[in-house]
Amino acid sequence: MAETPDEVEDVFLNFLGDDPKSPRQIRTQMTKQIAKDKKSAKAWTARAWAHYELDDFDDAVADATQAIALCPQSYLPWYVRGASYFCTGQTDEAEADLSEAIRLADSVKLFLEDAYRYRGGIRCDDNRTEEAIKDLNKCLKIRPDDSQAFGFRGIAYCRKQNYRKAIQDFEKAISLADDYPFPLSALAWLLATCPDKKICDGARALELAELANDLSGNEHLEDLAAAYAEVGDFKNAVKTQKRAIKQCQDPQEKAKFEKRLKLFESGQPHHALWGE
Structure with a gap:
């Protein structure tokens, strides 16, 4: 019997709950599960996420693709594949997958804020500043302390030549993560x-x-x-x-x-x- 999107999500909630597992533990466990049942969308999705967390982005894409084939209505494998594409600079593929993940998520879901942040970053780099700001606002509504989202939105405001708002966002990003080079670099560039x-x-x-x-x-x-x-x-x-x-x-x-x-x-x- 095919697994449902809720069942795919539940496996993440179990892994990340009161007794969280490390990405390496999840990868090992899911590799064993896949060997037993190659039609488990839960296992392919969880292992894809573990690969992503370990920066093994090609493997993450491969596993997420398997999961999508088995359970295309689950937003999680679309998110993991989109995020992996984002990290490898494949922005067209990333935006398409992240958009599908967002479409399938009918309420605030696990990693939804990340999907909005990554898509906002892509749209900002593509000079679609209004779309970018909308995505980043949605990210920050879910996660108000997201330093990277403030940094991306600051760049969007720079592109709109709204420099005062850009400075506010860069300063906020720095205050949330003062050891994160990205907003430090962005604000330095703007001020120089x-x-x-x-x-x-x-x-x-x-x-x-x-x-x-x-x-x-x-x-x-x-x-x-x-x-x-x-x-x-x-x-x-x-x-x-x-x-x-x-x-x-x-x-x-x-x-x-x-x-x-x-x-x-x-x-x-x-x-x-x-x-x-």
Whole structure:
């Protein structure tokens, strides 16, 4: 007899309840269950989630696909596959799966806030700011302390050139998770590069960019270079931007980095709309 969506959800509630199991424990247990019953949507979904939590995104996609084939009305495997696609940068696939998960969830459900957050992030990056803000508002209604959602919404407000609201969201994200590099980096970039000079604050941008790089192992050197330029320290701006270029693997991004390097070498800071 085929399993129902409620039965698929119940297995998660059991795993994450009073005696929670680790992703590795769940993966081991569900592998044994799948060996006994390859038609268990519960087992495929739970193991997909365990793979996702362990950053094994390809395996998560494969298992979630099996679960969807067995129980297409369950929103959980759609969510797990969508979240896994999000983490591997497959945004079209991620948005489609997350949208299906949200459609199937008829009330506030397990991980629904994450589905809204991820979809909001995708729509923000695609410059669909109104749709993004609606999704992120829904996420924050369910989980008011979601630092990443505040960060994504801050970027959406940057794209709308509503910089005051963006700063409020970035500051809120930082207050909720002060060891999370993403909002530190985003606010540093805004304060260093905003075309509205009333928003710029080079000293604060430098402080935030240094902290973001300390926490991330220097993954945000472009923010640091822009902050150096904003405070007039072009020697360090050039030096840091060269390091950022050396790290950059994306040809389009590298071209932007090199353009900024020329600005810094000529003694000019970088000011532009978000994403330019």
